[in-house]
Each structure stands twice: as structure tokens, then as C-alpha cells.
Amino acid sequence: MQEISLSEIAALRPRIYGYMGYVGTASDIQTDNMITECIRELERTAQFNYIYKYSEELPPFLEKEPYRSYLEGSRGVIICAMTLGIAVDRIINRLLRISPSKGAVMNACAGAYLEYLCDTYEERFGSDRGARFCPGYGGSRTEDLKYIFEILDTHKIGIVLNENYFMLPSKSMAGIIAIGGNARAGCGSCIMAGSCAYLKEGAKCFTQGKK
Amino acid sequence: MLHTGKKIIVFDGGFGSMLEELGLGGIPEELNITAPDKVRLIHRAYSCADVITTNTFGLNPIKYKGSYGLGELAKAACENARAAGKPVFFDVGPTGAMMEPMGELSFEDAYNAYKEVAEASRDIADGYILETFSDLYEIKAAILAFKENTELPIFATMTFDSSERTLTGSSPEIVANTLEGLGVNALGVNCSLGPKELMGVVGRLLGSTCLPVIVQPNRGLPTLENGKTVYKLTAEEFYESIREMVEMGVSAVGGCCGTTPELIKKISVFSGRDVSRPAVQPGTIVNSANCLCDISSVSICGERINPTGKKTLKQALSEENYGYIIDEALKQQEAGADILDVNCGLPSIDERAVMTRAVKSIQEYCDLPLQLDSTDPRALEAAARIYNGIPLINSVNGDEEVMAKIFPIAKKYGAVVLGLAMDKNGIPKTAGQRLEIAERIIKRAGDFGIPKHKIMIDTLVVTASAEQELAAQTLKALELVKGLGVKTALGISNISFGLPCRRLLNRTFLAMALERGLNMPIINPLDDDMTGTVRAFEVLSCYDRGAEKFIDQYKSVQMSPNIGRKNEGADLSxxxxxxxxxxxxxxxxxxxxxxxxxxxxxxxxxxxxxxxxxxxxxxxxxxxxxxxxxxxxxxxxxxxxxxxxLPKNSEIKGKVVLATVHGDVHDIGKNIVKVVIESYGWQVTDLGKDVSPQRIVDEVREHKPFAVGLSALMTTTVPAMEKTIAELKRADLRTEIFVGGAVLNEETARRIGADHYTKDALGMAKKLEELFRKQKA
CATH class of the missing domain: 1.10.1240.10 (Methionine synthase domain)
Known part of the structure; x- marks a missing residue:
């Protein structure tokens, strides 16, 4: 995995602090250093894999709200799933035993790192794409994950959905991306726009925030 | 007749894309009965291949949930494949479920699923192709099921991603060592990527096994065109890559996703050609699923999970406190161990059961390969079976009875065996006599089909306070045994028993033994003197090239004039x-x-x-x-x-039972709660994740805790939480019930009957303090 720059890590920090329960302007040198350490370890151990299908015909589960509103005006949809791999789960579990404080930071970093890699990967879908939307967001049902798993050969990237709709490895996501029309990746098209804790503080989940 | 490994064999190609082309949807395995003519049409199109694989990729009782019987589908699939007039290999894919410990499928359940497949197909197929597996543990369960229930040849392939690891993180070397150890007939890679992208994996497999290597790549990397997956690699390009692989020494070739009869016909020209590959020098290698240890120079075996002389470990084993054992494993890993000894031998316990659970617990958290250490063959067999990788077995000796019991286990599970240079007459006095026993062990192992590189010899340390002159015999025997071409081991700390300043004697003897050719010192890795001696030896013997490892480990160590570490933070309260x-x-x-x-x-x-x-x-x-x-x-x-x-059995505050509820496998939040409330003096019993209501009730009844903390991450598992609370109340167990987790709030907590909701670990600790003070008042 290509090393990400220090400025990119700095840009990831608000999201990482967010996963630890802080919003916007949180920062602490000791934790910042641990974040860099954790990201470097993730670069060595994560196995990022992404699988997707593009369709201009909507599968039936996307014909209801809130998907219908999200996809309104788009010409097609990417149905996708991605993961950091099971090795990351093992590292988090191990750290929570030998150094719980680092384990908590690693857990938050892994979530943010997955988002970062997805955002980077999805650049190939063009600039007229919407923000990634996953079942569970904005009033949608987690149970809808099963439809995504029926459509994609998720076993090819090693993700399993259990009967309670948990994805394994735990640092995995599955969702949809609107293509074309008014769709744009960013705060405007984000389903969380109305209730985003970052925006309320004048920050964004993917930038350094107010500083 | 297939000449596996001598002549090149060509397998058929992709099936799914062919079904799609014929407009056939639904469950592919059922087409064997519902559309046999179409299925046969595809098989016949591949008759240019030497081997036809059945249309049974998803046919196992865990994955297949259709209306037909496993047996009838297997039979129809084999009959269809026979239409091509070639030998038929039964195609076996993964279950689609995630294996324990990360997932929920147990090793035993996976084994039983594949056993059913074996029984349904063994009389109607000519061999098995296990393919597209991404989890070493799952393919081990499958291989054992087919080895134990059929006598047909087994070809086993796994998928690798662009990082050249399987999706569960195993390298090609780990895959090769494990599958070869388990006794498959050929091993390799399928699916994954295109042939060009797989060259690296293929080269690494060929360099790591003496077995025939099979390759079945996809037709390049797919692209998306008008919503359809398209493979653009031409037949000519596919052929060129396969030709290169054949020149590298691959023994069997075929195709996976996107490949068609056209491509297979093109590569069928390699059929029957002599396989030519460079000889591979096998090493003495043990591995877990994610870590391989080639015992070629010096590897540290951590000795701390062995109850001899360890009171706390004895207690942990008799109480089955696996948390303590996991922590011991992780401490040794952090300290630089390469392999861990696991000995659960206590007279009062069921060693077989405890050893099995200990190995399962350790491998959940610790990556290091394990040395399974027992005198009980039943315990060794059970542990070797559920071990995810190739273990070291400790031990055999020159006694025929012992060898006859242990060697079959080692052979079956591909283990490396540690042979002690002694027999029923005890430890011989002279080096020459110990050499004789070592020779006997190596020869007898050969009778069981265990090659020399799978044997290590321990020339045995006798305590210097009892028989001082024998230390020299141990070292001399070490040198002699090296001459037999096997690797060596010694349990170093026995040397100092009964003498003062044991660490000084231990590290001196260690240095002497390393110089005489010791490969695996069995030591306490937490003893800096011992690991430091090994690290220094590695530098001075040029094993640690450029002293990279040494510098990395010791660069930040500050040495005071008295060779001691600085006492940092001396003024702090x-x-x-x-x-x-x-x-x-x-x-x-x-x-x-x-x-x-x-x-x-x-x-x-x-x-x-x-x-x-x-x-x-x-x-x-x-x-x-x-x-x-x-x-x-x-x-x-x-x-x-x-x-x-404090006096024994006295509690500072009280007990708290924590659990992530049934169906929920995420427990990071719960683990943080554990650390925080323990810091306030509560004694925590952590039941782990996915815990049934009944177990929680049973544990609460047994421990009588002050409070129970239940965790759930998602809405789908809140009903399980509600059920647990209802059962706790029905059982009339008086305890404060706390709930927490991402999907909960005050309102939900009240609705499901909890006594308290706290939003985080600190909140729970504070609430507990409040309740505790109220109770005391």
C-alpha cells in the first residue's frame, strides 16, 4: 500500500477524533503521534479490496426512500463493497489486550483509513458521482445490506454478512454511489448534511476543520 | 491416467461466464438437474483439457440452501462432466461463511460440511479440486475432510490479491508449507487476478514447495463496460503468460473467471509436456496463518506457557483462565519470541480439552507459530488438528513406543517434530550416545514418511549443579547432531537450576550453545539478557545483516555507566x-x-x-x-x-459481569469499558462476544455480581439484549443491569428493561461508584 503523506494524515485527523467521540477542533500531540503510528501500521497490514457493479437499471431495493431521493436525477448507480481485510481486526483485538489506549486509536484510525482509501479509489468513477451511501445511513435499513451482498461476489474480496447484518471483517463497507445528474461527492449531496456534527461546528469530516 | 508433477496437465476454464452466455441464471449447481444438456454442452466445449471439473463450486451444506439433495446434485454433476470423456475432478469451493475466531463458523462445522461432500462424491469422481479458498483454516478443514473420507487425489488452490497474500493474510510461502504439510497432491493459485499479475505468487509458490504447482488465473483484470464485466485479455496474451509459467516449472494449468474454451484450447498444447523446474531445498519451517518461521539460523522459542515451576500459570490452567494465557503469549511476542511453547500438562485437568482451548485462544490474538508440548498423544493430536498452520510438536525420544504414537500425528498434520536425545533408559552421559539416539529418531521418522528437514533434535541440558561435566557433553552432542543435517534445540535455563545468579549462567551457556550451532533456544524472552544475547550473536555471526534488527531494537536504549536503564520519571508521585x-x-x-x-x-x-x-x-x-x-x-x-x-478472596468493591449480547460480534467498546471499570477497583468477568442469554444468566447466578454490563452495536441485536434482560429478571437475579452501545439511548434502555444506560466507559464507572457509595451508606 502506498504511503500516505503527513498532510493527508493531518486531514484525516478530524474524522479519527470524531470516531473517538470528538468533533471539529480536537487535537492533542500525544494522540496525533499515535495516529501517525497507527496509520503507518495500517499501511503495512491492511489489504484493501474493492468490488463493484455499475447498473443503469435500479435493483428493486433502491426504489424506496431514502435511496430514491438520493438517486434522483442520476443516470446510474455503482453498487459497491470494500474492506481493509481481516488482519486489521486482528491487530485491533491484539492491541486492545496489550495496549488498550493504542487499540482505541487504531480502531478509529482503521475506520478513517478505510474511508480515505475508498474516496481515493472512487475518483475513477468521475467527478459527477455522489457521496457514498451505505444502508444504515439516513433512515435506511441495515437489513438492505443483504441485497448488495446478493448482487456482488463479495466472497472475492473476503467479506461475509452474518445473519444479524454484521460485516466481517469489521472494517468493511457496502453501499451505493449515484452517477450523473446532480450527483456530486461532498457535503451538499451527503445524506448527513442536515444533522452533521462537523458542519454544525463549521468543520468537515474530511478536512482539518476550523484551524 | 494423470502423471501429476511429471507431465503437464491442462484443466478446463471458467464456468460461470459460460452459463451467463447461455442465458442460464439461478443457482448454478441446480442446473446439473434442471438443464443437464446445457451443462454438458459447456463440459464438451472443454474436452480439449485433460481434466474436467464438475459444476459444483457452491455445493456444500453451508452454502447450498436449495431444494435438491447434496447427493443427487453431486451425482448429476459428475454424470454431466463425464460427457466430455475425460477424467473428472469434483469442484469444491469455500462455504462462504467466515471461520472462527473472527467469524462464526467453527473448524468442526466446516470439517463436517466437507465430510458430507466427500461422502456424496467419493465413488463417482476421479479427484478433487479445492479452489478459490481464501482462508487457510477453512482449506485445512476441507483437506482433512477429504483426506480422511476418500482416497482420491486432492489438488488445492487459494486466491491471492495484489499484495500477494490470501484475503486472510497468508503469504504464498505459508500456503505452500501448510498445504504440502497436510499432504495434498498439488497446490497452487486460482482466480484472484490475471496471469500476468499472478507471476509473483507463482514464483513464490514454486520456490516454497516440492509439490506440483497448479495455476488457474482469471482472464486478466475485468473492466466494466455498459454495466457488464468484460475481460479483454486475448487468447494469445493468455497463452504467452501460461507459457512463461510452464517455463518456470508449473505442472498444471487452466483458467478461472472469464476464461473460455478458446483460451483453454490454446494452452492445451502444453498438455503432456515434461515438467521442468529447479530443485527446491526444503527448510525446517513452522507457521501460523500469518507468520512463518524458517528455523535456519536462530529462532527464539518462548517457554513461559509451561506450568512447570509457575504457580500463577498452574492456577490459570486449572481455572481455564485463557485470558492469562493469551496475555503471556502476547508479552512473549512483544519481547521478540519467534515461536511459543504451549504446555498445559497438569495432573488435575483434562489436558486434551484445555490444550485445544488454549491453542484456539492463543491463535485468536497471537500470530506466532506454536510448539505443542505434551506427553499425551491425544492432547497433541487434538491441538495439531485445530491449529491453524504447521506446528512444532514437542516431543518424541528414542523410545520406540513413543515414536510409534507421535510420528503418525506429525505426519498427518505436517508438523515438525522435536526429538529428545534420550530414551527409556534416560539421558545418556556421552555425546556419542546422544548422537546414536538422534540417528535412530531420524531413521524411524523416515519410516513414517517424515523427511529429515521436519526433525529437530534437542541434545538435552542437564543441570550443572548436579552433573557439571555434562554441560560439555550437551554442547558436543549439539555439534555432532548438526552433522546429521538437522536443526537443534535446547531448553537453556535448566543449566542453572539450584545455583545462585541463574541469569548469569543462563546467558553464558546460551552464548556457548549458539556458537556450537544451536538453532532454537527455548528461553524466557522477557529476560532481556537472554534475548539480548541472541540478538548480539545474530550480529556477530552475520545472520543480522547490517545489524538492522539489532539497531532497530536497541537504538533507544540508554546505557548508564553501570549498564542499567535510566530510571525515568523518578520524581513522580x-x-x-x-x-x-x-x-x-x-x-x-x-x-x-x-x-x-x-x-x-x-x-x-x-x-x-x-x-x-x-x-x-x-x-x-x-x-x-x-x-x-x-x-x-x-x-x-x-x-x-x-x-x-489484601487478604485472599477479599474484594475491593465487587464483581461486574460484562458481555456483548448474542448475535453481536463487535466488542471493542465493551473491552474499553472493562479497562476503565477495572481501574476503579471492580473485578470484571468478561464473557466476550456473541454470548447467549442463558450463559449470561448462568454466569450471573454463579458470580453474583454487583452489576451486569450488556453491549450491542446494532439495532439488529437489541432484541437479544432485551431477551437477556428479561431472562435475568425472570431468574430473579438481583443485580444492577447496565446497557451501552452505539444504538442505545436512555429511552431504548428503559424500554427494554435495563436499570441504567451510560453513554461511555467513564459514565458506567461513575454510575457504579455512585451506586456503590449509596449501598455502603
């Missing part, structure tokens, strides 16, 4: 150490303070006050979660000193 999260220092200072203060005075006057300050700063957003946890860890370390100072 216990309060400061908790506040700053300095674990080791906090434990030391607490032990000091206990000499002049009452334990409860330290708890109330220092520890809780420091934690309260940290908690306040955390709530104000001045300190962050990692610092809160670090302070909790420091406080926990101090509490362990306090607990030791």
Missing part, C-alpha cells in the same frame, strides 16, 4: 503516574506506598482521586480517549498490587 498513564511506574510506586499506607487509603486517597481528575479533564475535552484508557491501565496496574496486599 503515584498520583502523577496515574494522571499521566505510566503503567510500570505506577505499579512500582504503589508497591512502595503499601509499605507505609493501608491499601484502602491508597485506593480512596490517591487512585480514585487521580482517576476523578482524569475523568473531569476527559469530559471537558482536555484529555482524550487514549489518555483516559492509559490512566485506567496505570490504575489497574496499581490495583493489582493492592489486590495482592
Amino acid at each position: 503515584l498520583y502523577d503516574c496515574i494522571r499521566q498513564g505510566l503503567k510500570t511506574k505506577a505499579a512500582g510506586l504503589c508497591a512502595e506506598e503499601l509499605k507505609s499506607r493501608e491499601p484502602m487509603e491508597i485506593v480512596e486517597g490517591t487512585l480514585i482521586k487521580a482517576l476523578d481528575e482524569v475523568g473531569t479533564l476527559y469530559e471537558q475535552g482536555i484529555l482524550f480517549l487514549p489518555q483516559l484508557i492509559a490512566s485506567a491501565e496505570a490504575c489497574r496496574a496499581a490495583f493489582s498490587c493492592i489486590t495482592e496486599a
